[in-house]
Amino acid sequence: MAPAFLKEKAIHGAVGVLTYLILSALLVFILAPMVFMLTASFMPARDIISMPYPWVPKGWYGHNFVKAIAGNDRTYLFFRSFWNSMVVAVAITISTIMIASLTGYSLSKFSFRGRDLVFMIIMATMMIPFEAIMIPLQVVSTQLKLTNTYAGLILPFLVDAFGIFLMRQYFITFPDEFIDAARVDGMTEFSIYRKILLPNSGPAIATLAILTFRNQWDNLMWPLLVVQSERMKTLTLYIMKFTGDINSDEGSQMAVSLLASIPMVLMFFSLSKYFISGSAVFSARKG
Amino acid sequence: MPRTVRSTLKKKQDRWGLVFAAPSLFFFAVFSFYPMFSAFFTSFTNKQALSLARPKFIGLENYSYLLQSPDFWNSMRATAVFTLGTFSALVVFSLLLSALVSELRVGKKLFQLAYYSPAVLSSVVAATIWLLIFDPRGLANQAMNAVMNTPGVDHYWFVNPYKEQFSTMLVYFWKHIGYFVIICISGMASVPPSVYEAVRMDGCNRWQSYWHITFPLLRPTVVLVSIMSMILCLRTFSVQYLFTLGGAPERAINVITMNIYFTGIRFFRTGRASAMSIILLIIMVVLTWLQFRVTRSEEVNY
Structure with a gap:
């Protein structure tokens, strides 16, 4: 009884980890564009198009918002x-x-x-x-x-x-x-x-x-x-x-x-x- | 005597019901049925928005023009490709993900909310974000290159028509998957737990119980999700339009709604655009009718 029980638990554990892995991979796909929007709005254009994308703004670059509100x-x-x-x-x-x-x-x-x-x-x-x-x-x-x-x-x-x-x-x-x-x-x-x-x-x-x-x-x-x-x-x-x-x-x-x-x-x-x-x-x- | 008093009172009450429904009926008469019939009649004329001449009745000429127009068939194909591609991905993934999410012990609500969150953004915003992602220096290329180990390669997302169609599908999938995951999860929640307990006692594992129990019982939900997402995809406009404005070639993503807009508003061909609207309407009516029929016959009893 005990080994079977343990085995089942191990399988469940593995399945659980796999589930979280798959779901998290999709989570990254879902959230990345939004994080991109959030972080890029605080970056000067040259940082946004630099490769690889830095993900963290170097500072609070507010000029984008000024421009967004003022219009071109x-x-x-x-x-x-x-x-x-x-x-x-x-x-x-x-x-x-x-x-x-x-x-x-x-x-x-x-x-x-x-x-x-x-x-x-x-x-x-x-x-x-x-x-x-x-x-x-x-x-x-x-x-x-x-x-x-x-x-x-x-x-x-x-x-x-x-x-x-x-x-x-x-x-x-x-x-x-x-x-x-x-x-x-x-x-x-x-x-x-x-x-x-x-x-x-x-x-x-x-x-x-x-x-x-x-x-x-x-x-x-x-x-x-x-x-x-x-x-x-x-x-x-x-x-x-x-x-x-x-x-x-x-x-x-x-x-x-x-x-x-x-x-x-x-x-x-x-x-x-x-x-x-x-x-x-x-x-x-x-x- | 009291009986008649009561029934006249009831009648008087019920008259209020009609009064309360009147504003809606009036609204739909003016803003749904009138324009529908108007589109129907206009589709048999050569009406043009800027022309001062009285529109002439030309019979089925608009329809025969459309059926011979490569541009129209291109739109039908673009719409069909987009709809089939997006809707099948939405259905498959919403089923898969909802099965996985509902298995979770921790973070069930959190995953649902996170998946749903792109739906909060407007389509215009979604398209704007993804235009930058599909930029030659954008995240799409970076992610592809990281996965395929091809540093510095531009995958030309908008140059190849298939990739361009795929890009619009991806945006739609991204924006709407959470919504359908939630629908599937609440559909699953309506399967009584006693059913699962019974099959577990019979020695089914999770996969078996999902395949043999949840999935069949979920059929109405699957049908619902399919038809809803299909209708949603047929009506797509913002993403394709914004992508076109952003420099993506128009041809591969010139879906039917965009074609109606271009024909009717930009080229002032009201009659022809109306004929296209009627065709869209017919497709929609057939699909919705299917939805009603299928969901009604699929009512399940446990």
Whole structure:
């Protein structure tokens, strides 16, 4: 008994070490580009392109950040672009939460005629990739003079089917007794939503908020289509122009990337739980 | 009497349900279905963005043009290569890694979070970082040379079309692998531990129990991950576009979304771009329909 036990333990030990080795090798591949961004943003360009890459900055070389913020043409549009991205992403996040939760409430706790049809129609929109409808949307935006406006950037993303699905799944598990009790107390349907459903759906809302905010912070295609003026550029467009400029250098490219990632990185470190739950929503099975 | 009062009350309540769904329905009508039908009708016209002439109905001409256009087929091929390459790597590695990570005693959460972390960066930032990595003096060459012991060799990441495609795939893989690992791990977590205890009692080792138990039970998750990553890859744009702007040759990585953008926005061929959008839409609908069908029929009972 004892030798077999020992042998098994040894095999387990070896397998364990191998597991950690494989996982760590991948970890290096995953983390190296990010460490590269972080360290290169504090290096002058000549250090970044020296071979082999030094990995540790020789000092706190801040010039890259000055250049990233000032821009290649010293117009300081970085702040403006940051602000634009913030306005658009926050507005879309808020509207998605409001509309998706309201619709999710409707589709989970009411039984009006045609409810299942409504749900199916909304789910069907998941099949329409934005890239397939962006050209008509751009044509209409131009006709309505929505190009270079916040409205033009925000309107096509006010809510999305996935958000509605997520909120509906969450509300289905919400006990009916609370809602019925509130009805007996004479609360209106809307105040039930506002005072009972919303305050009790923190995790779902946090998950949806993070997903929505990240998607918008990442959005390149739509701003590319409806923004031409420098002052209305979002951060993604700013980075694209800044790094594409002949006068930009490696260090300031990494510095601007780092600066642009700060909001998401802060969210990731403070709310990592909801990033994971957001990914896991899909794999949740019914039954 | 009380019964009718109650049922009218119920009806009144339920009417609110429709009211609460109305904003969403209105939104999707205006911002999803209208543009979809608009793209559909425009695809049968010769509409051009800057032309003042009324667009003319030209039937299937845009479609027949596309089907004969080498540029369009190049895009289809670039998209197919990118999608198949990236999605198969994502599926295989997410299964493998999630199996390994869920075996860990220490650092399970930490590995998951670390793998997920690139997803936090925007695609534009990811592309910017990787453009520097694929620079002739960048980390990609240094790592390759260190592994293959070929100091000072430039591997021309963007010159060879296959390597260029591989580069874009690598960026995508890097950015999204963590997300799919997490999905697989939560899929595995939903397999009840009693199943494992039972097979362990039957004398299965870990590998056997993974191969015979976890993997079959994980099939719905695998299908889900496959289709999700496939759709994600079909919609890729930022990385290819940024690489093109950064000097990579356009041809090998001119994916369908980029082609729609160039045709419709840069060359103002709205009608032709709409036809391409409709083709993309059809591909997407077929794939999503498959997802719904397969995941529904794959519900498992333990």
